[in-house]
Amino acid sequence: MDRRVTPHSGRVALEALRGRVEAEAFVAGEAGAVAVPLVDLCASPGGARDRQVVLGEPLVVVERRGGHAFVQMGKDGYCGWLEAGAVGPALAATHWVAARGTHLYPEARVQAREMAALPFGARVVVLEEDGRWARVAGGFLPAMHLRRLGDWCDDPVAVAEGFLGVPYLWGGNSAAGIDCSGLVQAALLACGRDCPGDSDMQARMGAPVAAGDLRRGDLMFWKGHVAMVVDGARLIHANGHSMDVCHEGIEAAIARIAAQGGGPVTALRRV
Structure with a gap:
């Protein structure tokens, strides 16, 4: 099997692989989401980068070990290790960042000092929108940089x-x-x-x-x-x-x- 898309950490595997791989334990997995703007998805804990994943992307945690989590990403099935702090609870995202990048602000004011940079494709839950600003957990995003999930580009x-x-x-x-x-x-x-x-x-x-x-x-x-x-x-x-x-x-x-x-x-x- 291609290890990149096989939810098997080398020790623990998802229940769906029972009978197909050998593992010390099989688990149902824990639904979650990326909790930081951008993080490396690695071939081993703290090892070489395979890909990167962005805020709000859904995932399933297969195993947690030594400050890292082995996950399978929902968007493409890619598997690998993230820093444990980059994994958060499952997120019912409503919008995605459709601009090349955007910033999270502590208040709905252009002059406010930004708190974080969010990459293209990041997913967020919009709690309130006033036309120019969208309020999300922890701050505000420029509403013009967001699209609703399902409102996709066409080219x-x-x-x-x-x-x-x-x-x-x-x-x-x-x-x-x-x-x-x-x-x-x-x-x-x-x-x-x-x-x-x-x-x-x-x-x-x-x-x-x-x-x-x-x-x-x-x-x-x-x-x-x-x-x-x-x-x-x-x-x-x-x-x-x-x-x-x-x-x-x-x-x-x-x-x-x-x-x-x-x-x-x-x-x-x-x-």
Whole structure:
């Protein structure tokens, strides 16, 4: 099984895996949510970052150990370890942050000193809204930066272009730093479409498409890399060459990646 999407910590597994894996204990799991703006989801407690998750995203806790929690994320099934303090109770979120980023303020006043930065995609419970400000637990957010859950965007490419210039970060999932699969996932989730977290998983989405029939929003894959088609000549991707999110000519990208040893395009998919 792929450990990235298998809710088995090495010691404890979810009950659904009984009979399929060996574990010291099987549990029903504890529903929760990410309780901090942004946190690394790691392959081991305090270990290497696999991905990042953001405030309000639902999860299931499989095991708690030594100041860390092994969880499975609700958005894509990805599993890994979070710092225990980053896990909070389940949240009946009402809205999501649809701006590239926003700030939490202690009062509904532009001049107030911000208390926290919330990333794109963060989920919150709006308690009250007056048109300009939305009151949430602990403070106020600019209402124009929020959308109701279910009020999705309609163009993944336009969402991805909102990240232009964001620095490349392996495993990153925010405007503080993002990688190729993180960009694609953010763009598709914002449009209400399911999307896994890594490019090899994303290469199994949708249906194959011919090179001569590429459309806006189609995905192009290389070994370990994914980009999104903007139009007949350009793509957008977070990449380790320019170290940011940028537009690049499709033919130029194909030639450059091949020349740098990244190989040919391995798949074209329409989602």
